[in-house]
Amino acid sequence: MASYGRPDAVRELLGISGDIAVLTAAAGSPSAQAGLTANQHVTAIAGVDPHTWLSEARSDWQRTKRMHDWIDQRVKEDGSVTLTLAEGKDVTLEPVLACASRFELSGENKGAMAEGSRVILGYHFPGFAYPEEELAAAIAHELAHNVLHHRDWLDANGRSRSNVRLTEREADRLMPWLLANAGYDPAAATRFMKRWGPIHDGGIFRKRTHDGWDERVEFIEAERALIEGLQQEEGVDWRRHFTREITTL
Structure with a gap:
């Protein structure tokens, strides 16, 4: 309590x-x-x-x-x-295999974040009003930070603007892969970014730790094209097919 x-x-x-x-x-x-x-x-x-x-x-x-x-x-x-x-x-x-990250609601805020073992969404996070697949895309972005061990990498390499941007770009790129693995349409990642970006990107005042929302869409779409090819052939497994930009943890 x-x-x-x-x-x-x-x-x-x-x-x-x-x-x-x-x-x-x-x-x-x-x-x-x-x-x-x-x-x-x-x-x-x-x-x-x-x-x-x-x-x-x-x-x-x-x-x-x-x-x-x-x-x-x-x-x-x-x-x-x-x-x-x-x-x-x-x-x-008795335990069963499950996602290693926990998913939690926090207090009176609009944010979303990942801290290594948890994905935390503010009670007023705007994505709660989005269609389910687009909310799943937002959660996939935060989960990507955890499964790619971005916090550990930033602890070891520093939180410079360029390093943080690199982790954010990887999280964007992994979004459609995680959606596909979870049974959602990977295109929901693009739809989420097109809905979220123009409102929350910040224009010329946007955070330089993130690419512009239109650039983020381009990165997501490039991954989606790879996913579509794999879905028609051997199936999607991001652990085998996703190309990391961060190579050393």
Whole structure:
């Protein structure tokens, strides 16, 4: 609850007495298969009570991230993780292969970012009003930063304007590949950029860490032509067919 701006209001709305609870259990996921349901109060994760971890009273995401990291560590090292619910019931979750990045909503902002292991979208991100495939394209751009390890590369090589622009260009180019792998039309990357760019590019005041939106469309379209050829022949696998501009991590 401490991750919300108004924890008491959320507790009242959801009928939660404690500070940590199951947010949701996606259909077919390990949590749903184990019988977890939304709003169940969690008292321990792998034998550790996360309520004892320091946290601010409101708008504090760090403890939530620490819990996710703890779950990941236990799954990696132990092969499963057990949650203890308020009624004393233990629920053991068995892992399945999934995307390594987490996807999160942040607070009252319009931004979108990737930080290596998470893709974070502001609550007021304009892309939420776009068609689903175009929102997927925006998310694919941020996910591309993570799967291409751009943060690690920038840590090692510096965040000069030219280096950041290079990572942004690679993320743009990978967008249609990730869309194709996810079953979306790769052309949605172009449609997203044509919708987003003229409004958010900034014209002569645009960030020099990014190419102009029309240039970005050209880079995306070049990749889309490669994808279309592969779709007709052997299938799309960006790990095999995508050409990196950044060659050393």
